[in-house]
Amino acid sequence: MSNQTHRIRRLTNVTDAQLQQLADLLVDCVEGGASVSFMQPLTPSRALGFWRGIAEGVARGGRALLVAEDGLGIVGTVQLLLDQPENQPHRADLVKMLVHRRARRHGLGAGLMQAAEALALECGKSLLVLDTAGGDAERLYERLGWQRCGVIPGYALWPQGGLCDTTYFYRVLQPVEA
Numbered sequence: 001m002s003n004q005t006h007r008i009r010r011l012t013n014v015t016d017a018q019l020q021q022l023a024d025l026l027v028d029c030v031e032g033g034a035s036v037s038f039m040q041p042l043t044p045s046r047a048l049g050f051w052r053g054i055a056e057g058v059a060r061g062g063r064a065l066l067v068a069e070d071g072l073g074i075v076g077t078v079q080l081l082l083d084q085p086e087n088q089p090h091r092a093d094l095v096k097m098l099v100h101r102r103a104r105r106h107g108l109g110a111g112l113m114q115a116a117e118a119l120a121l122e123c124g125k126s127l128l129v130l131d132t133a134g135g136d137a138e139r140l141y142e143r144l145g146w147q148r149c150g151v152i153p154g155y156a157l158w159p160q161g162g163l164c165d166t167t168y169f170y171r172v173l174q175p176v177e178a
Contacts, residue, residue: 006075006108008068008115014055018067021074022054023047029098030159035133035166036096040159054079054096064092064123066115068099068108075103078112080120080128092120094130097137109140117173126174131155133164146171 011018023044030042038046057063062083068076081093094116099108120128130146132138133156142148146169155166 006068006070006103006106006111008066008076008111010119011058011065011067014051014058014065018074019048019051019055022051022067022077025074025077025098025100026050028100032101033159034098035156035158035164036098037156038159039157039161042159064116064119066112066119068103068112070103075100076108076112078116080116080123080125082123082125090125091127091129092123092125094120094128097130109137110144113140113144117171121173126172128171128173129168130170131166131168133158133166138167138169141169144171 014022024047026036026038026047027042027044029036030038030040030047038050054063054065058065062081064080064082066078066080067074076099078097079095081095084091084093094113097109097112099112117128130141132141138148149168149170151165151167153165154163156164158164
């Protein structure tokens, strides 16, 4: 375990410096083999373009962005997709949970997940849904009380190529009222 201190906070406006740190984080995760929608090699400019689009969604309020920071900058992030169809106002999708390889195995993933759940409740969401392709991530989600729905074989590609399965999870944060 690390005795390093991490701070988790919500960004409502993303600065250029934060965009660059988020792009660096995404590149690190893809280089490390994370199946997060990008193929290797992921160029820094493509990663930056992705985060610029995310920042626009954050500024419009349709997306909530949480970041984890240490003394060197952003080392983790997770998002909530808040904009949902009108018959699903109680639901949000949890997406792009990323932790830099240098900060893994120190409880940061669990901290980001717990912060996302608390933020979802603040935003009036009672049901969260996510998908993942990683064994370590699946163990984390199960340990935190997420329920596995099922696996879709060959759903996506690993960043270096080759099909990977995707597992879907959900978490009920409070009873749903009709």
